[in-house]
Amino acid sequence: MATENPASFLDPALDRTSIAPESAIDRDQLVTWYRTMCLARTCDEKLGALYRQGKIVGAVYLAVGQEAICTGVVSLLQPDDYFSTVARGLAGWFLRGVEPKHVIARWLGRDVPPSHGRELGLFLADIEHHGIAPYHNGSMASWIPSGAGFALAFKVRKQPRVYVAFTGDGATSPGDFYEGLNFAAIHKLPLVVIVENNCFAYSTGNAAQMPVENVADRAPAFNIPAEVAFGNDIFEVRRVAKRAIDHARAGNGPYLVEFKTFRTRGHGEHDDMGYVDAGLREFWERRDPLRLFREYLAGAGGLGEAGVKAIDDECAASIEDAVAWAEAQPAPAPETVTDRLFAP
């Protein structure tokens, strides 16, 4: 039983059950971030339902519990910066303009761009519209090297742009993690690695994955700065990630940030999380990022309960519309299966 002692996983100094920004933030921005996180949560819950209805086949992977990290990090990016994440960073996609209806349609295997039924909704690459760079998914480490490549192109062209790779604790074990960071560190490339440490690599806990307490402890091997922070506080995420992005953009090389968080659903919806004990779940339930943000907004944030609920309702309605739209999209035609293998 690979359960974790919450205390050993999360340094009590980082822990918090209420959040607030260090300085005042424009209310429109706060609403945008909250709406993004809420939309991702609502969308995920709907995807779980569609999976159970048999409308999504295969597997579906949700991001519930990790919404603050990608929202916070992506909120700091410039329009021409790139990032890559699987659907664990769903809110990050949404913040960059990806529409829920397209995500749902992809999960349903519909003929929508850019994959036209060739990929799961779990993955998305769309540089042209959203600055989401293509990656492959052998493991989530496999895009650290390619991320270094994007960063290399920025550097060769002397462009002040950064590439942010979102990855997980489990992905710090494969060789690509080291090879990519090693290469980026040698060449001082503008690569920011965001590790969302959600306690488990599928079912295997941190202790069985790595001999160090924190992923960030691996950073000295590359002689790069690294930090550990609490990932369910969007304000903390932004504070730390800003340091990382600024560092990389200034030409000082890669930066690694490890955010402690928790995945409150299974690895996929086919996983009932029997390997997680009740105490750990309860611990993180109180620290749910959406809940923390909502409590701040309804209280000190000044939106009030009604103001927050209005956003919740708006998200729910918008996801219903998105599902209806997605289900109405055509399936890809079988005869297109051999199309687009090679670029002209």
Added chain:
Amino acid sequence: MPQMGESIAEGTIVKWLKQAGEAVARDEPLFEITTDKVDTEVPAPAAGTLAEILVKAGETVDIGTAVATIAEVGESAVSTPGTPAGSSSTEPAPRSAGGPSIPSTLQEGARPAPAAAPTPETGDAPGGHFRTTQPTKTVSFKREATAGTASAASSGGRAFSPAVLATARQAGVSLDTLTGLAGSGRGGRVTKRDVERHLADRGAGAASAAPVAASGTPPPAYLYQPKPGDERVAMSTVRKRIADHMTWSTRISPHATAIAECDMSNAAALVEAAGARFEASVGAPLTYTALVAQAAVKALGEFRTLNASVVGDEVILKPAVNLGVAVALPDSGELIVPVVREADGLSLAGFAKAVKDLAVRARSRRLTPDDVQGGTFTLTNPGIFGGLTGTPILNQPEVGILGLGAVTKRPVVLDDAIAIRSIMMMSLTFDHRAADGMVAFQYLARVREQLEALPTDLDTSKI
């Protein structure tokens, strides 16, 4: 794909006359095909609905290939009970005796017949009850049972490569012959080269069954290299067949052409005087072609070596004259040679009718395969294009072809006086293996005598 002639290996669908889903009556024209012998319509072998077209227009497939499926009328009975049944026969529609023969049996050694597969358990009289257990029928024409044609991969303990079998099949070499060949491969294996050598040795005799593409690449110096600005026109199927045939014919036979002049004044007078009456009475025009055909056929009775074929060391004399009459198709300019069967038994009226019938059907593309097979001697008429004369190429495996020039009025010396006469040049190309110049000129003289002795009028009430 029906086999339109014994040496035909493939056919091309020109057009589907019904679309998938349309009802077809038994024997209703279903599709048009073109082969190297003939263009024709193929009628539906059974009544029902054209369920699926398997071979699209423009595609060329081997004979025996299923080209479509027809759902039996009964198939729709599930939703429309009580519909009278159509025929449930899986056999192709029978043809009239003169039509192409499409036997239902497979040739020896070919893949087994599909056990008459979903056959109704009980006798299925036309109009009788039908079965829904047999939802679709495959339109399947089978090869003629020419026993022993090479088609099996082995015989008598000898194995043959695909290339050997394909070459043999194309050339009509039997399995027995293959088995008897001395092979140059390992352990006496017969190679493709061996078959080709055999075909070459067999010589002209092989031509009767050899629409083999002219093989062997000519020396590069003989080949034109297309240059920018040239217009490249792909040969049609028929053009290619003609090209092949002409190439082979000149390779197989030593050609020689004998030319003679013929006074057609009597013939002209006859046509002038009796033409209208003749046509009214017979239903076909009185033409020079009919007159010459009659004379040419009659003369062949005397010079039988011109109504023959050469096979190896033998000249095979034919018991009857099947006269091919070359017809140019006006739309395509292509050439087709329908055959007047047993022409030696025909009267002048018979010739006139036969010539008219074949010409009309050729030009409307309604010839049957038998119409273009089995000729023993050919008549061709370059004169209709104003030609003085020509040197025709033999229509293999025949050994004689008579070309007629234009009939023109010319001053000739007649009884030491200059007279205006209607003159025609005749050119007889003959296979110099079968006959010599003496026979050729004697033959031409015999034709000429007949034509110059024609009466200048006819009692058309007696024809």
Added chain:
Amino acid sequence: MAVITYLDAISQGLRDEMRRDENVIVLGEDIAVFGGAFKVTRGFLEEFGADRVIDTPISESGFTGAACGAAVEGLRPVVEFQFADFIACAFDQIVNYAAKNYYRWGIPMPVVFRGPSGGGFRGGPYHSQNPEAWFTHVPGLKVVQPATPYDAKGLLVAAIRDNNPVIYLEHKHLYRRIKEEVPEDDYVVPIGVAEVKREGSDLTIVTYGAMVHESLAVAERLSREGAECEVVDLRSLSPLDRDAFLTSVRKTGRALVVHEAHLTGGFGGEVAAIIAEQAFDALDAPVTRVAALDVPSPFAAQLEDAMLPTEEKIYTAARDVLEY
């Protein structure tokens, strides 16, 4: 036109493209300061600078992934694997990332992977392999294998200009052994087009890479003995010019497939299958393969020679097919 070696032709093609297009960069182990293990990039660092001629750590997956990412962003990286054997370390990035990217997203990835491959000079198990079949099995990759200096330059230029990942396998044994007149001008040998290197009527030898030369030697020998072989150099394995060898086999009726890679699962099996499927009626003898034995490349000369296809083995097999 100068007569240059196969190696110089590769170097020349690479240098020309780097001069022509500043997006072309090269990266690999020991390629900058040292000029490459085989000196293909000698002088490149001085001419193009460290931003475009990059020495990498011994980290094939890392620099391969980096090249892929940079390619998406519009650079045209040419990755040198010091030995094609080491490409195995980068296999995941090539087959799972590069190969599938365009199919998944419609985003082009113009990257070239150069692999010095092949044996015959006592390199042992890790410096002698011919890994083309690992990659021809993967949709989305182009795979080329030049046999001559002219093709080496023309195919490399074509590969660099191609908007897809291209595996470019150059045979080490040809580097300084084969010379040819090569135009100094810009030209391209199109990917996916085979070439008949010698015409003949009796037997088709389908081959590529180093074995083109062995096959031509066999053809010459057989010609003196009265049989004419047609030698079809595939040049590109993916996409494959099927018509080139099918046309030839339909003419000769006999096919011998020759490559230096291992027999089982080798690319020759694919060629043989295509011939069987599409030229069956033309065959007058069994399609036959000559390839390396199914063992790792051994070190000792006696063993390696026993393992590799040689002119003698090709000759014997060719006679066998001709006499069948």
